[in-house]
Amino acid sequence: KEISKDRKWLSKFKQPIISLSSLDRRSQATLVALGNYKNKLTWVSSDGISVSFEDGILIATRGYSQDLMESKHGDLENFFNLSLKSRKKVYRYLNGQNEYEELKFSCSISVKKNTTSQILDLRLKTTELTEICKSKNGNHTNLYYLLPGTKIVLKSKQWISQTNGY
Numbered sequence: 001k002e003i004s005k006d007r008k009w010l011s012k013f014k015q016p017i018i019s020l021s022s023l024d025r026r027s028q029a030t031l032v033a034l035g036n037y038k039n040k041l042t043w044v045s046s047d048g049i050s051v052s053f054e055d056g057i058l059i060a061t062r063g064y065s066q067d068l069m070e071s072k073h074g075d076l077e078n079f080f081n082l083s084l085k086s087r088k089k090v091y092r093y094l095n096g097q098n099e100y101e102e103l104k105f106s107c108s109i110s111v112k113k114n115t116t117s118q119i120l121d122l123r124l125k126t127t128e129l130t131e132i133c134k135s136k137n138g139n140h141t142n143l144y145y146l147l148p149g150t151k152i153v154l155k156s157k158q159w160i161s162q163t164n165g166y
Helices: 007-011 078-081
Strands: 016-021 028-037 039-046 048-054 058-064 070-074 086-094 100-121 123-134 138-144 154-155
Touching: 028 048, 070 078, 100 138
Parallel strands: none
Antiparallel strands: 016 028, 028 039, 039 048, 048 058, 058 070, 070 086, 086 100, 100 123, 123 138, 138 154
C-alpha cells in the first residue's frame, strides 16, 4: 500500500527529513539529516544509503551501485542567482579497479518564474531552474524548484550517474 505523503504524514516526524523517489516512483525512501558542515548537508536512510547536498545541489552519494564520490562546481555560489546562463561541472566515480573516473559536463541554464509545483498536498508558486548538461559520455537534465526570491530548493530532479539515472 502506498503511503499518502501530506502534511499529516510529515507532522509525525520530529526531525528534518527529505523524501527521495525514482522517476517511476517504484523506489521511495525517507531520509533523516545526518550531519551539516559548511552548507553541505548529508541525509541517510534506514538501510544506510546516503546523499549529500551543498545548498540543494547533489554533491555525493553512498550505497548506490555507482556512487557519486564527488562533484566539482566551480561557480556553485552563483548557481541560483538566476542570471547564470551556462556553467561547467565534473562528477567523479570509482570504477571496478578502485580508480577515479571523471565525467566533465557543459551545462546551459534557463529559468521559468511562477511555476506551480506540487509539494506534499500543497500547490505552491516556485521558480523553476532547468540545467541541461552534455558530455561526450551522455546528457542529463536537472530541475530545481526554488522558493521565489530565494536560493532555497523546495524540490528537485537530479541525475546521479549513468547506472543509477535520476
